[in-house]
Amino acid sequence: MNFGWIVTYADLLLWGAGQTLLLLVISVGLGFPLAIGIALLRLGQNRVLARLADGYCTFLRGTPLLVQLWLLYYGVGSLLPMVPGLRGSILWPLLSQGFFFAALSFTLNYAAYEAEVIRGALRSVPRGEIEAARAFGMPPGMVTRRIWLPRALRTALPVIAGGVVLQLKATPLAFSVTVMDLYAVAYKVRQDTLLVYEPLLVVSLFFVVVAILINRIFRRIEAQVPIRR
Amino acid sequence: MSGLMEKLALLALTPPGWGGVLLEGALATLAISAGAYAAGFGIGLAGALGKLSGQRPLVAALDVYTTAVRAIPELILIVGLYYAGTDSLNRLLAMFGLEPVEVNGFLAAVLVLGIVQGAYMTEVLRGAILAIPVGQIEAAKAMGMPPLLRLRRVVFPALMPNALPGLANLWLNVTKDSALIAVVGYQELALATRIAAGNTKQYFLFFLAASFIYLAITLMSNQVFRLMDRRYRRGLPQSA
Numbered sequence: 001m002n003f004g005w006i007v008t009y010a011d012l013l014l015w016g017a018g019q020t021l022l023l024l025v026i027s028v029g030l031g032f033p034l035a036i037g038i039a040l041l042r043l044g045q046n047r048v049l050a051r052l053a054d055g056y057c058t059f060l061r062g063t064p065l066l067v068q069l070w071l072l073y074y075g076v077g078s079l080l081p082m083v084p085g086l087r088g089s090i091l092w093p094l095l096s097q098g099f100f101f102a103a104l105s106f107t108l109n110y111a112a113y114e115a116e117v118i119r120g121a122l123r124s125v126p127r128g129e130i131e132a133a134r135a136f137g138m139p140p141g142m143v144t145r146r147i148w149l150p151r152a153l154r155t156a157l158p159v160i161a162g163g164v165v166l167q168l169k170a171t172p173l174a175f176s177v178t179v180m181d182l183y184a185v186a187y188k189v190r191q192d193t194l195l196v197y198e199p200l201l202v203v204s205l206f207f208v209v210v211a212i213l214i215n216r217i218f219r220r221i222e223a224q225v226p227i228r229r
Numbered sequence: 230m231s232g233l234m235e236k237l238a239l240l241a242l243t244p245p246g247w248g249g250v251l252l253e254g255a256l257a258t259l260a261i262s263a264g265a266y267a268a269g270f271g272i273g274l275a276g277a278l279g280k281l282s283g284q285r286p287l288v289a290a291l292d293v294y295t296t297a298v299r300a301i302p303e304l305i306l307i308v309g310l311y312y313a314g315t316d317s318l319n320r321l322l323a324m325f326g327l328e329p330v331e332v333n334g335f336l337a338a339v340l341v342l343g344i345v346q347g348a349y350m351t352e353v354l355r356g357a358i359l360a361i362p363v364g365q366i367e368a369a370k371a372m373g374m375p376p377l378l379r380l381r382r383v384v385f386p387a388l389m390p391n392a393l394p395g396l397a398n399l400w401l402n403v404t405k406d407s408a409l410i411a412v413v414g415y416q417e418l419a420l421a422t423r424i425a426a427g428n429t430k431q432y433f434l435f436f437l438a439a440s441f442i443y444l445a446i447t448l449m450s451n452q453v454f455r456l457m458d459r460r461y462r463r464g465l466p467q468s469a
Contacts, residue, residue, distance in 0.1 A: 075433030
């Protein structure tokens with residue numbers, strides 16, 4: 001076992017860890033509100049929108065994330081230059097990077113899985129609590145915002161924590177679209193130094209530590225809400 | 230509209246269409262998944278019984294296995310196990326003075342994914358065995374059934390209804406995780422698609438087609454598991 005390379009590659013490793021965490025924060029930060037919206041649509045009155053939201057979840061949960069990522073990066077990415085005017089626009093530097101497509105596909109995928117979780121939690125909220133809120137004269141939007149949704153999210157907290165960890169474990173896929181995330185750094189170290197296991201071990205350790213931290217954070221959030229199950 | 234027809238012609242089953250390559254890839258995906266699932270089930274059953282055996286060192290070792298596999302990203306596990314496996318095999322061969330071999334990609338894929346599946350399977354089956362009323366197993370012991378007969382006639386039928394939802398999830402996971410095998414270069418559906426797309430420059434068309442093949446596998450699997458659930462739950466009280 002030889003870990004001397006860590007010093008040489010320290011900057012790159014830190015950069016890679018930053019990219020990995022940034023992908024996680026973006027996909028969870030943007031995907032979670034999207035998931036709430038999709039879950040509410042699926043339980044909503046509008047049949048067409050509910051069907052569309054169902055289809056969204058089925059498609060994204062039924063296909064591998066790697067294929068979704070490649071569909072966006074290679075597929076949509078190859079169509080984008082045909083859009084008139086896009087190439088010269090200020091958005092182009094962003095749209096021509098793997099990071100954008102990785103963040104986008106992770107966000108969409110996370111939203112589909114989490115929408116399923118939130119939908120289940122929303123349906124498990126006791127009817128009486130929502131009826132009580134209505135009886136107080138709350139308009140439907142306020143019932144959702146103040147009673148239905150917070151109550152559902154609290155019961156779903158342990159599952160949501162699991163979902164964030166799963167999302168963390170999905171981020172190394174970004175390396176396949178040229179993102180220099182932590183796994184890509186390990187790959188580069190292997191190519192440069194011919195060490196196979198050491199980089200993978202170090203990177204694995206990072207993921208385990210972050211997973212433990214995520215669980216800690218969620219346990220703290222759970223402890224803040226007194227709830228009887 | 231002739232442009233669209235030309236594009237669809239690329240999906241034809243025979244060359245110059247790439248449909249055949251995609252279908253072969255889909256079959257490889259199914260074969261890898263089925264093999265890994267079977268291997269994972271074997272590992273999982275042994276692991277669950279080991280964890281429930283109460284032998285301290287065995288339980289500790291199995292805890293390390295299931296925790297590590299479930300905490301480390303699948304891609305890293307697959308790449309790591311793939312290299313570790315081929316490497317140690319060739320070292321073993323070298324010890325006996327034999328030539329290094331090119332490891333069969335299919336077998337390696339099945340084993341690597343099977344080891345990953347085994348860890349999740351261990352937890353699913355352990356939970357399902359724990360949910361069996363103790364009296365049933367004790368009754369079987371009291372009847373004088375030897376352990377294997379007990380496993381086959383009492384434990385297995387009683388654990389299946391509890392384990393099926395988890396097992397169904399794991400099957401869907403392995404069909405999707407098998408796409409990661411593309412990264413180590415074995416040609417299953419994801420890699421076949423990438424090759425077809427690269428050759429024709431029709432990236433969007435081919436990845437969309439592959440998505441629908443995966444989706445079809447998922448939806449058909451759901452139907453099969455629904456039927457299995459009905460069969461294993463026969464004679465049990467209806468529940469939510």
